[in-house]
Amino acid sequence: MDADVPLHTRVAHAGHRDNRYFGHAVGAELAGQTGWWALTAMACGRDPISPEDAAVLDDLAVCCTVADPRIWPLKLVRIASAWGHPLAALATAMRAIEGFHGPFAALGAARWFTALRAELGESPDAATLADAVARRLRDDPSPIGGFGVPARDEDERVAWLQRCLDQRGRAGGTHWRLMRAIEAELVRERATRVNIGGASAAILLDLGFTADAVPWMSLLVLFPSLYANAIEGGEQAPAILRELPADAIDYRGPAPRRSPRAQGGQP
Numbered sequence: 001m002d003a004d005v006p007l008h009t010r011v012a013h014a015g016h017r018d019n020r021y022f023g024h025a026v027g028a029e030l031a032g033q034t035g036w037w038a039l040t041a042m043a044c045g046r047d048p049i050s051p052e053d054a055a056v057l058d059d060l061a062v063c064c065t066v067a068d069p070r071i072w073p074l075k076l077v078r079i080a081s082a083w084g085h086p087l088a089a090l091a092t093a094m095r096a097i098e099g100f101h102g103p104f105a106a107l108g109a110a111r112w113f114t115a116l117r118a119e120l121g122e123s124p125d126a127a128t129l130a131d132a133v134a135r136r137l138r139d140d141p142s143p144i145g146g147f148g149v150p151a152r153d154e155d156e157r158v159a160w161l162q163r164c165l166d167q168r169g170r171a172g173g174t175h176w177r178l179m180r181a182i183e184a185e186l187v188r189e190r191a192t193r194v195n196i197g198g199a200s201a202a203i204l205l206d207l208g209f210t211a212d213a214v215p216w217m218s219l220l221v222l223f224p225s226l227y228a229n230a231i232e233g234g235e236q237a238p239a240i241l242r243e244l245p246a247d248a249i250d251y252r253g254p255a256p257r258r259s260p261r262a263q264g265g266q267p
Contacts, residue, residue, distance in 0.1 A: 011043075024048075040220055044213040052168075053207050059164035060203060060221050063157045064196055067225035073097050074229045081233030082241035089230035103197075103218035108145025110201035110211035112136070113175050116182075122174050126181070133185040146179075146198025147186055157196040161203070173206030 012021045019026040022042045030039075037057045038048040049057075069078045073096035081089035097103060120128055136144070149155045165171035179194060179202035186192040200221065204214045233241075 040217070041209070044209060044216050046207075046209055046213065049207065056165070056168065056170055056203065056207065057217075057221070059168070060161060060200060061224065063160040063164065064200070064221045065225055066157070067228050069229050069233070073102070074225065077226055077229045078233040079241050081230050082237050084234050084237040086227075086230035086234040089233055090226060093226045093230070097219070097222070103215040103222065105145040105195075105197035106201040106204075106218045107211065107215040109147070109179075109198040110205055110214040112144070112146075113178055113182075113201060113205060114211045117174065117178060124178075124181075129178075129181055130185050133182055133189070137189060144186070144192075146201055147183070147192050147194050149193045149195050154193050155195040155199075158194055158199045161196070161199055165203070170206075173203070175202040175205040178202070 010022065012019065014020075018028055021030065021039070024030050024034075024042075034048060035051070035054055037054040041047070041049045067074065069075065073093055076096045077089045077093045080092035116124075116129075116132055120132060124132075162171065165176070179198055183192075183194040183198075186194075197218070200218050201211075201214050204217050205211065209217055
């Protein structure tokens, strides 16, 4: 490999009088004019978003908040933070959510929605969509990311998000309507409702993010729940999470032995 080959970045450049972020001057252009969601949108490959779109992301973040430490993956966050360091807990959380029940479930939904829109158009008729959903169920037995609500009739987070979108007049997006139409077919076929992963995918696509950017934005939406548990867990650092009770351990190995020095033998 040629050590002289330059590595290019489009992210940023640190200067003496101003810094650049995706081509924008931080001090002269962004400071005082741009918010958190606009910065993260650019990091995910999108142009800066409007305050109106940022408000929708605020709604999504609030509706997604489930910070109960008894649920996955927050249990692991608490265990990792029990050593008194929230950063270790956050690192654990990043690894724990890389599965079907984390932000990457939204990726599967986003890719499916995008493929269906490309195949069927923005407003497919009911029969055509029903055929597409039936084909997915027939040809791929794996779970459908973003759909399925355990132990209750609907995902209350989706209901809250629907209410917020209705209040803002933002419930008519192409992917949101497609998601609801797919849900209706899945309810008819398998009594399966959409969950917050599928809803997040739909709203993020309608906000102009690509399917591949959906899990990274979904991670940011979940971050307050992870952060809260990492901080409180680090403050508490309970001993019960750092070691197993003695009566829970069944040691089956060599008996303890003392070193020659401890026995008064050789130095």
